[in-house]
Amino acid sequence: MILAAGRGTRLGTLAEEMPKCLLPVGGKTLLDHHLDSLAAAGIQDVTVVVGFEADRVAAHAGGRCRIVVNDRYETTNSIVSLHLAAAHLRGHAFVMQNADVLYHPELIRRLLDVPRPNACLIDADRAHAEHEYHVALDDGWVAEYSREVSAGRSAGESAQLLKVGAADSAAFFDRLGTVIDAGGQHGFPLQAYDALIEGDGLWPIYAAGLPWWEIDTLEDYLRCQAAHDRSDGAAPAASLASFRMLRSFIAQPRIPHRYAWVPQAARIGWRHPIRTVQRTAALHRGRLTTEALDLQVNGDSILSLALREAERAGLAPMLLWGSLLGCIRDGGFIAGDRDIDLGIMQREAARLPAWRDAMMRRGFARRIDNEYKLSLVHPSHPRLFVDIDIVRPRPDGWAITNADADPHRVFHYVFAPDVFGDARTVVFNRRHTVRLPANPEGFLSAVYGDWHTQRAKLNVLYGPLNVAVELRG
Numbered sequence: 001m002i003l004a005a006g007r008g009t010r011l012g013t014l015a016e017e018m019p020k021c022l023l024p025v026g027g028k029t030l031l032d033h034h035l036d037s038l039a040a041a042g043i044q045d046v047t048v049v050v051g052f053e054a055d056r057v058a059a060h061a062g063g064r065c066r067i068v069v070n071d072r073y074e075t076t077n078s079i080v081s082l083h084l085a086a087a088h089l090r091g092h093a094f095v096m097q098n099a100d101v102l103y104h105p106e107l108i109r110r111l112l113d114v115p116r117p118n119a120c121l122i123d124a125d126r127a128h129a130e131h132e133y134h135v136a137l138d139d140g141w142v143a144e145y146s147r148e149v150s151a152g153r154s155a156g157e158s159a160q161l162l163k164v165g166a167a168d169s170a171a172f173f174d175r176l177g178t179v180i181d182a183g184g185q186h187g188f189p190l191q192a193y194d195a196l197i198e199g200d201g202l203w204p205i206y207a208a209g210l211p212w213w214e215i216d217t218l219e220d221y222l223r224c225q226a227a228h229d230r231s232d233g234a235a236p237a238a239s240l241a242s243f244r245m246l247r248s249f250i251a252q253p254r255i256p257h258r259y260a261w262v263p264q265a266a267r268i269g270w271r272h273p274i275r276t277v278q279r280t281a282a283l284h285r286g287r288l289t290t291e292a293l294d295l296q297v298n299g300d301s302i303l304s305l306a307l308r309e310a311e312r313a314g315l316a317p318m319l320l321w322g323s324l325l326g327c328i329r330d331g332g333f334i335a336g337d338r339d340i341d342l343g344i345m346q347r348e349a350a351r352l353p354a355w356r357d358a359m360m361r362r363g364f365a366r367r368i369d370n371e372y373k374l375s376l377v378h379p380s381h382p383r384l385f386v387d388i389d390i391v392r393p394r395p396d397g398w399a400i401t402n403a404d405a406d407p408h409r410v411f412h413y414v415f416a417p418d419v420f421g422d423a424r425t426v427v428f429n430r431r432h433t434v435r436l437p438a439n440p441e442g443f444l445s446a447v448y449g450d451w452h453t454q455r456a457k458l459n460v461l462y463g464p465l466n467v468a469v470e471l472r473g
Contacts, residue, residue: 113449140468
């Protein structure tokens with residue numbers, strides 16, 4: 001559902017004859033960006049509500065979408081445009097967006113992937129602006145969505161992307177109609193969000209560092225064009241062969257900047273030179289960071305040590321997060337990871353200090369040590385962490401908590417009851433017998449959505465789809 005009826009008067013002469021949705025960004029119109037992103041996410045049934053230059057927009061769409069016309073676009077607002085599409089949406093699940101907001105395509109997929117029927121996109125990284133709409137939370141769910149949410153209560157700014165589940169769709173349109181009948185034809189669809197909050201609830205999905213741009217003014221448009229070009233530009237692939245690398249070393253006594261990673265890689269991989277050499281091509285091309293190289297080369301020995309000491313301490317840790325993803329999807333450590341992620345159930349937490357002390361006797365140091373998490377690091381591998389999260393029960397399932405990453409927020413990652421229980425045992429990286437959660441696929445789906453393929457890099461705290469943010473009082 002794309003709302004594209006407005007004229008865009010704040011764009012000045014740029015929009016005197018051009019519908020805002022047909023403005024070009026990065027070589028194609030906003031509308032084409034939207035339709036392409038939706039199609040890439042698997043959405044083929046698209047309704048576009050048009051008004052200004054309706055025939056021109058319909059002709060441009062070329063049969064890629066259903067067109068609904070708001071003849072009163074000059075005297076009404078987007079709440080009326082959405083209500084006009086009720087015949088096509090009522091009783092069905094749908095995604096709603098404004099034509100003048102451009103999203104990174106991954107944000108559409110994030111909204112679809114979240115296992116909640118109703119969800120909205122918010123951005124926790126933007127500075128609080130009083131004229132924008134912000135979200136307040138209660139136990140991770142949206143409790144208020146308005147301009148009255150103060151900076152101290154705000155979990156993020158509205159990014160104007162909404163998913164409505166089939167169960168609450170009719171109630172949502174009923175609420176839109178009630179607002180319009182009461183004289184609210186100049187309002188916005190968010191005035192009916194309380195129907196979703198009171199229904200199955202409204203879950204926040206975080207932009208997690210992925211870009212989006214709202215285009216209201218000429219300055220917004222120019223900023224969007226420039227930022228979109230930067231974010232969409234692919235870095236040129238490195239193509240130097242090994243003999244050219246050698247020639248450069250011979251020609252220059254000092255190490256060229258592009259090979260500055262070589263000494264660090266040598267330090268990381270001196271114990272396992274064959275493994276290191278096998279991965280230098282990926283490191284040179286930027287597909288592998290030096291931190292990730294440390295995990296690829298030395299992760300096996302550190303994991304063996306961690307599991308051996310855990311068994312002696314009476315612990316039975318499971319693989320979690322990126323380590324679990326690598327185990328299920330790739331059979332070993334994933335290239336983009338940099339740490340070893342383990343987890344234990346809360347009933348085992350009393351034995352965790354014994355494991356910590358044993359690892360510290362082997363040279364490890366504490367990085368994080370609190371009631372929710374223990375993270376250790378060895379001086380020889382300062383960027384390769386070994387983390388153990390404590391899985392705690394909660395009324396609706398399980399939670400893993402990160403309380404040390406942000407002084408103002410606590411992050412709870414929520415899982416369904418069937419995710420943890422009787423652990424499964426598998427072989428990891430063809431070397432280790434490891435334990436997994438009872439439903440590892442359920443864990444991965446809750447965190448990553450479609451975890452089978454590589455996805456865009458995300459803010460590690462807000463990236464998981466199941467994060468419930470608690471603001472510290």
